[in-house]
Amino acid sequence: MSIAYLGPPGSFTQAALSGLGVPPDQAVPYPTVRQALDAVRAGDASAAVVPWENSVEGSVTESVDALTSGRDLRIVGETLLRVQFALGIPTGTPDTPGSTPDGAPDGAPAWLGSVRQVLTHPIAHAQCRTWLGANLPRADVVTTASTAQAAKEVGTAATPGAAAIASPNTLRRYGLRIVADDIGDRHDAVTRFVKVTRPAAATDAPPTGVDRTSLVVPLADKMQHLHTVLQEFARSQVPLTAVLSRPGGCGLGTYSFLLECEGHIDDPGVGVVVASLTRHHSAYLLGSYPRADLGRLALSR
Numbered sequence: 571m572s573i574a575y576l577g578p579p580g581s582f583t584q585a586a587l588s589g590l591g592v593p594p595d596q597a598v599p600y601p602t603v604r605q606a607l608d609a610v611r612a613g614d615a616s617a618a619v620v621p622w623e624n625s626v627e628g629s630v631t632e633s634v635d636a637l638t639s640g641r642d643l644r645i646v647g648e649t650l651l652r653v654q655f656a657l658g659i660p661t662g663t664p665d666t667p668g669s670t671p672d673g674a675p676d677g678a679p680a681w682l683g684s685v686r687q688v689l690t691h692p693i694a695h696a697q698c699r700t701w702l703g704a705n706l707p708r709a710d711v712v713t714t715a716s717t718a719q720a721a722k723e724v725g726t727a728a729t730p731g732a733a734a735i736a737s738p739n740t741l742r743r744y745g746l747r748i749v750a751d752d753i754g755d756r757h758d759a760v761t762r763f764v765k766v767t768r769p770a771a772a773t774d775a776p777p778t779g780v781d782r783t784s785l786v787v788p789l790a791d792k793m794q795h796l797h798t799v800l801q802e803f804a805r806s807q808v809p810l811t812a813v814l815s816r817p818g819g820c821g822l823g824t825y826s827f828l829l830e831c832e833g834h835i836d837d838p839g840v841g842v843v844v845a846s847l848t849r850h851h852s853a854y855l856l857g858s859y860p861r862a863d864l865g866r867l868a869l870s871r
């Protein structure tokens with residue numbers, strides 16, 4: 571069966587598929603993270619790959635919210651990808667010497683004068699803020715469901731004054747001319763992607779010794795329990811790797827927590843913590859899966 575991913579082709583998510591062992595001929599692009607996950611829920615895809623966390627911008631809350639909107643999906647794997655960004659404009663864009671936009675630096679290249687609008691994914695935008703602020707401070711930023719979608723829209727519509735931020739290969743794929751490369755604020759930016767399945771299909775991976783466990787603790791209006799939740803990890807000496815609060819749905823100040831820790835549910839420490847949080851705080855498991863290795867990063871260009 572097919573494997574859904576955040577498309578269109580050329581997205582960073584597509585570049586991450588090989589790191590999760592997804593054969594290219596099984597991968598099917600979906601327009602949004604939610605639609606990719608819903609395809610798994612509906613049984614139209616056996617698994618989905620979605621972005622989960624970025625080293626510069628933090629958690630991909632769209633993915634966290636879409637995944638935790640039900641208790642019916644499990645994370646079964648993760649991979650890491652180094653992400654690099656470039657700016658592309660339609661090939662027909664004429665250079666307009668002497669018309670650099672308001673606020674652009676003196677002596678800026680001529681093509682800058684033509685760019686009024688930059689399309690990209692919000693997390694890519696967040697990673698290119700410094701470059702955009704210095705070079706295109708007055709350009710409108712239009713967010714798209716993925717960087718590849720931005721490249722596709724700019725390449726297809728060839729709207730005068732529009733540019734896209736995506737990986738260099740993706741800009742080329744959609745026929746754009748790269749006018750600025752390596753425009754990310756951090757050259758070591760990394761995005762973590764996860765593979766998600768229905769629990770019935772999830773052959774829970776056995777412990778490898780280098781695993782991660784993700785769970786949700788929906789504290790909602792019982793915020794005073796947060797410190798006891800965190801103490802459970804300390805007591806069992808289980809290292810927490812992430813704590814993310816999301817709106818709990820019961821008004822301001824109520825939260826649901828995504829917690830991630832080192833170790834596997836079948837490891838004694840993690841097992842004890844998850845069992846206790848499940849019993850006392852209605853926690854539920856999102857998955858125990860092999861942790862990706864920072865030393866074996868793929869580079870997406």
Ligand SMILES: O=C(O)C(=O)C[C@]1(C(=O)O)C=C[C@@H](O)C=C1
Pocket residue numbers: 576580581582583584621624630653691693694715716717718761
């Ligand atoms: O826009 C894409 O191409 C994606 O795959 C999404 C995404 C993300 O959500 O973080 C993936 C990696 C980059 O950090 C920017 C965007």
